[in-house]
Amino acid sequence: xxxxxxxxxxxxxxxxxxxxxxxxxxxxxxxxxxxxxxxxxxxxxxxxxxxxxxxxxxxxxxxxxxxxxxxxxxxxxxxxxxxxxxxxxxxxxxxxxxxxxxxxxxxxxxxxxxxxxxxxxxxxxxxxxxxxxxxxxxxxxxxxxxxxxxxxxxxxxxxxxxxxxxxxxxxxxxxxxxxxxxxxxxxxxxxxxxxxxxxxxxxxxxxxxxxxxxxxxxxxxxxxxxxxxxxxxxxxxxxxxxxxxxxxxxxxxxxxxxxxxxxxxxxxxxxxxxxxxxxxxxxxxxxxxxxxxxxxxxxxxxxxxxxxxxxxxxxxxxxxxxxxxxxxxxxxxxxxxxxxxxxxxxxxxxxxxxxxxxxxxxxxxxxxxxxxxxxxxx
Numbered sequence: 001x002x003x004x005x006x007x008x009x010x011x012x013x014x015x016x017x018x019x020x021x022x023x024x025x026x027x028x029x030x031x032x033x034x035x036x037x038x039x040x041x042x043x044x045x046x047x048x049x050x051x052x053x054x055x056x057x058x059x060x061x062x063x064x065x066x067x068x069x070x071x072x073x074x075x076x077x078x079x080x081x082x083x084x085x086x087x088x089x090x091x092x093x094x095x096x097x098x099x100x101x102x103x104x105x106x107x108x109x110x111x112x113x114x115x116x117x118x119x120x121x122x123x124x125x126x127x128x129x130x131x132x133x134x135x136x137x138x139x140x141x142x143x144x145x146x147x148x149x150x151x152x153x154x155x156x157x158x159x160x161x162x163x164x165x166x167x168x169x170x171x172x173x174x175x176x177x178x179x180x181x182x183x184x185x186x187x188x189x190x191x192x193x194x195x196x197x198x199x200x201x202x203x204x205x206x207x208x209x210x211x212x213x214x215x216x217x218x219x220x221x222x223x224x225x226x227x228x229x230x231x232x233x234x235x236x237x238x239x240x241x242x243x244x245x246x247x248x249x250x251x252x253x254x255x256x257x258x259x260x261x262x263x264x265x266x267x268x269x270x271x272x273x274x275x276x277x278x279x280x281x282x283x284x285x286x287x288x289x290x291x292x293x294x295x296x297x298x299x300x301x302x303x304x305x306x307x308x309x310x311x312x313x314x315x316x317x318x319x320x321x322x323x324x325x326x327x328x329x330x331x332x333x334x335x336x337x338x339x340x341x342x343x344x345x346x347x348x349x350x351x352x353x354x355x356x357x358x359x360x361x362x363x364x365x366x367x368x369x370x371x372x373x374x375x376x377x378x
Contacts, residue, residue, distance in 0.1 A: 001299070001301070002330055002333040005298065005301070005330075005334075006334060006339055009375065009376055010339065012290060013376060019339045019340060019376045020376065020378060021214070021316070021340045021341065021342055021374060021376055021378070022214045022315075022376070022377050023214075023378045024213055024214075024218045025276075025280070026272075028272045028276045029275065030273070032272075033268035033271060033272050034265065034268050034269065036049075036268065037049060037268045040264075042264050043264055044264060045261035045262060045263055046264065047264030047267070048264070049268040049270075049271055050068055050261070050263075052267070052271050053219075053267040053268075054066040054067065054068050054267075056271060057226065057270075057274065060199070060277065061191075061207075061226055062202055063227060063228060064228045064230070064233070065226065066224050066226050067224065067225040067233065068222065068224055068262035068267060069222065069223040069224065069240055069261065069262055070221060070222065070223065070260050070261070070262055070263075070266075071210065071221045072209065072210025072211070072222075072223035073104055073223070074223055074240070074260040075208040075209070075210070075224055075260075076100065076101065076158075076188075076208045076223075077107045077258075078236055078239060079104075079184045079206040079207075079208050079225055080105065080107075080110070080156060081108060081239065082206060082225075082232050083155065083156045083184050083205060083206060084155055084156075084182070085108045085155045085156050086109075086110065086153075086155060087108070087110065088109065088152060089110045090110060090111045090113045090147055090150065090152045090153065090154045091105045091108075091113065091154070091155060091156045092113045092114075092115060092156070092157040092158070092181070093112050093115075093124070093158040093160070093186075094115065094116070094117050094124045094160055094162075094365065095114045095347040095348045095349050095359070096162060096345065096348075096365045096369060097162070097186070097348060098160075098345055099345065100188070101160055101186050102348050102351075102353075106353070110155065111152065112348065113147065113154070113357065113358045114349055114358070114359035114360070114365075115129050115132045115359075116128035116360070116362040116364050116365055117167075117362070117364050117365045117368065118167065118307075118364065119364050119367070119368070120308075121165055121166065121167045121168060121307040121310075122162035122163060122165055122167075122304065122318075122368060122372075123160055123165065123166070124159035126168040126171035126172050126175065128360065128362070128364075129157070129172060129175055130175055133179050136149060136360070137179065139180065145180055145181055147358065150358055154181055156181060157176045157182070157183050158183075158184050158185075158186050159172050159185060159186065159204075160188070161185070161187050161190035161193060162189065163189055163316040163318055163374070164193050164216070164313040164316065165193070165304070165306055165307055165310065165312045166190065166194070166195035166310040166311075167195075169204070170195070173203050173204055182204070182205050182206075183203070183204030183205055184204055184206050184207070185200060185201045185203060185204040185207040186208060187200040187201035187208060187209055188208060188209060188210035188215075189315045190209075191211075191215070191217065191277070191313060192281045193311065193313045193315075195309060195310050196309050196310075202226065205229065205232070206225060206226070206227045206229075207225075207227070208223060208226070209223060209226065210222070211223065211224070211266075211270055211273075215315065216277070216280055216284070216313055217270065217277055218273060219262065219273070220265075221266065222262050222266045222270060238257070239257045239258055239260075240257070240258055240260035240261050241260075241261050242257040242258065243255045243257025284313060284314045287314070287317070287377065288306075288314040288317055291303050291317055291319075292305060300321065301320070302320045304317070304372075314377065317374065317377045318344075318372050318373065319372070320368070320371045320373075321371050321373065323370070324370040327371050327372070334373075334375075339376060341375050342374045343369075343373055343374075344369045344374070347369050
């Protein structure tokens with residue numbers, strides 16, 4: 001069975017010596033734009049391409065505003081600060097995610113709280129979130145939501161669109177609005193993914209994107225905050241630029257800020273990549289369709305399809321095997337044959353720094369983490 005799968009993947013990628021999980025593609029105006037930046041000498045965050053890249057991402061996602069940052073984690077940290085996440089408060093999230101989701105919460109000196117994911121979407125389960133909110137929280141006289149067990153205030157909720165598949169974001173936002181909890185969407189992996197016709201990252205108060213080297217488009221390293229709230233946009237731009245008050249020559253900073261703005265070099269790469277995004281999405285959907293059809297004939301291996309009402313970017317294709325033992329054998333055989341595959345991340349509450357965080361039962365996250373394998377998707 002594994003040999004058949006390996007042969008099929010090699011066919012898709014034309015029998016290359018090594019097939020990576022995901023590699024960037026540069027076939028547009030990347031070199032032209034980078035040369036323009038170098039010739040201009042404006043290689044840092046001042047320069048024409050930063051604003052152009054922001055405008056293009058805002059246009060594509062349907063957001064009013066976009067602020068480019070050095071990476072997705074910086075974007076998420078900033079977004080949480082703008083959502084008023086404070087020290088010793090709690091932020092609801094999912095255990096099946098990349099560690100940056102929880103790290104950004106920890107940067108605010110807040111505590112992650114874990115609810116389960118959905119087997120259908122791989123992202124936060126609206127049903128599990130509702131169970132947590134109904135049974136473990138209360139709204140006090142100040143209008144804020146509190147965890148009845150830990151007594152801490154819950155300031156935000158961070159659902160993540162796992163591997164580019166949109167989660168039940170409309171239900172999650174509706175629930176959080178009822179409990180006065182701000183939704184910050186971790187859309188790091190889902191540029192080009194839509195739920196009910198609307199781009200991911202635009203349902204909550206604030207969304208973030210990532211342009212790391214392994215993402216659907218890359219700036220080398222980079223992230224983006226997207227929002228429809230002008231006040232949040234202005235504040236985001238201010239605090240990511242060291243909170244410097246604009247002045248022709250004086251240096252005055254009116255609060256603690258962060259050196260988080262994206263350099264012009266990275267933005268030039270990003271703009272060239274954005275111009276190719278529709279083509280990338282088309283190609284990735286073709287590959288996903290090939291996988292979906294192929295895995296229909298393979299017993300005991302299930303291909304992860306986009307959820308109902310969603311159009312996924314299929315950033316990382318994934319399969320579910322029958323057991324952890326089968327998953328481990330599959331990982332060993334594929335990697336031994338120069339086909340790069342990876343398991344899902346370790347669940348966040350299995351990591352030493354987050355093992356004592358409050359959690360409810362998460363059987364779906366446990367099930368997925370033991371069985372899921374990402375397969376080549378570039």
